[in-house]
Amino acid sequence: MIRVLFVCLGNICRSPMAEAILRDKVAQAGLSDVITVDSAGTGDWHIGEPPHxxxxxxxxxxxxxVDGMKARQVKKEELETFQYIVAMDAGNLGELHKLAGLTNTSSISRLMDYVEEFEIEDVPDPYFTGNFDEVYEMVEKGCDQLFKHIREESGL
Known part of the structure; x- marks a missing residue:
């Protein structure tokens, strides 16, 4: 099983958006039995809440x-059980590296690392900007490219 974890700050805007988008793409490709997608936050403010x-x-x-999605906080042990840990921005990437400590962090990346045509490296937080449409465009493109990368890397 290939496991993907999206991570943002509170797990109510960006990471659940990415989780839902990639889950949809995986299902449409008939790969739900091979790829599982989840999301979490580095912060604990919204634990148990549905997406924004x-x-x-x-x-x-x-x-x-987004049925059944509830905000939760990422756990250190998950950094070893997910093959792809995808942060939405540099701040959360740094938090993931801190959480990992001396653990191998080669599975941790930023979503926009997979998208060459965008010069922006971080997906902005719509919780603060209100610009969910812009974030959707970035996340959707990032998920397309990440999915392509996963399929190529795993031969699917």
Whole structure:
């Protein structure tokens, strides 16, 4: 099983958006039995809450489900059980590296590392900007490229 974990600050905007988008792409490709997708936050403020209404409204318009998603905090042991740990920005990337300590961090990257045509390295937090459409565009493109990378790397 290939395991992908998206990580943002509170796990209510960007990372659940990425989780839902990639899960949808995986399902459409008939690979749900091979690839599993999850999300978490580095912070603990929103544990147990559903995704932000800006995320759920936008994904609903795109007919992408967020059913059952609840915010949670990333755990250190997950850094060893997920093959792809994908941070939304440099701040969360740094937090993941701190959490990992001396553990191998080669599986940790930023989503925009997979997208050559964007010069922006960080997915902005729509919790603060309100720009869910811009974030969706970036996350959707990032998930396309990440999925392509996973398929190439694993021969799917």
């Amino acid at each position: 209404e800006g995320t759920t409204d936008l994904l609903s318009k795109k007919k992408i489900s």
